[in-house]
Amino acid sequence: MLPDQTLFLTQLLTLWAVFDPISHLPLFIGATPNFTSQERRRAAVISVLMAFVILAVFGFIGQFLLAAMGISLLSFQIAGGIVLFLFAVSMVLGDNSHALTVPAKRGNAAARRDAVMKVAVFPLATPIIAGPGGMLTIVLLMDNNRYSHMEQLQTLGALATALAGMLVIFLAGDWIERITGSGVTQLLRRIxxxxxxxxxxxxxxxxxAAWLKLPSI
Structure with a gap:
């Protein structure tokens, strides 16, 4: 296999493992419990596209931005972990406050579109898809000191492919939920x-541990 193909495949598998689309499906379903099928599909498309933009931009300027602000990757990882933990706790405790912004009635189309956009941005685009793990991974895969512009474009291709796979799984969410039932979905959401x-x-x-030079956890 050619070196560039090997690089693409390696990065694709790395990103797929980080995003873990199948395991993220219950998170997607849990974040959109009051949406219609059409609204859920719209939220899936918007969230994946926004996550791609966030990760692509952060991949190119993340190192420079953090360095300019005097923020280390470890500090960014800790901050991202805390935000992710707070969102995870709301899932375990059954807090659907982000979903309750969707109007119960379908009459106010503008309000529902606004609610779909809000949920697509948070928590779907970030931190579920473009979370701290994904941001750190894309920064490392697009290291400006090690990779050429062509190799960075390959990384973007791998990122787009991985997110396209995630989008396909998200779009199948309604079908999967009909098979498993809402009770199973809620259980999976908490798990x-x-x-x-x-x-x-x-x-x-x-x-x-990395900061204090301690053994790996």
Missing amino acids: MGLLLSALAVNLVLSAV
């Missing part, structure tokens, strides 16, 4: 919230 909170704690502890 994923617990796992997400553990991931957030691991991000923080890993950064602290």
Whole structure:
């Protein structure tokens, strides 16, 4: 296999493992419980596109931005882990405050479109898709000191491919939810919230361990 193809495949598999689209499906369903099928599809498309823009921009300027502000990658990882943990706790406790912004009646189309946009931005685009783990990964994969512009474009291609796979899985959410039922969906939401909170704690502890030169967790 050619070196550029090997790089693309390696980065694609890395990003797929970080995003873990299948495990993120319950998070997507849990964040859009009051949406119609059309609104859920719209939220999926918007959130994935916005996540791509966020990650692509951060991949190019993340190192410079953090350096200019005097922020280390470890500090960014800790801050992102804390935000992710707070969102995960709301999932475990069944807090649907972000979903309750959707009007119960369908008469106010403008208000519902606004609600879909809000949920697509937070929590779907960030921190569910473009979370601290994804941002750190894309910064490392697009290291300005190691990779050429052509290699960085390959990384963007791998990112687009991974997010396209996530979008396909999100768009199948309604079909999967009809098969499993709302009860199973709520159970999966809480389980994923617990796992997400553990991931957030691991991000923080890993950064602290790296800072203090402690053994890996």
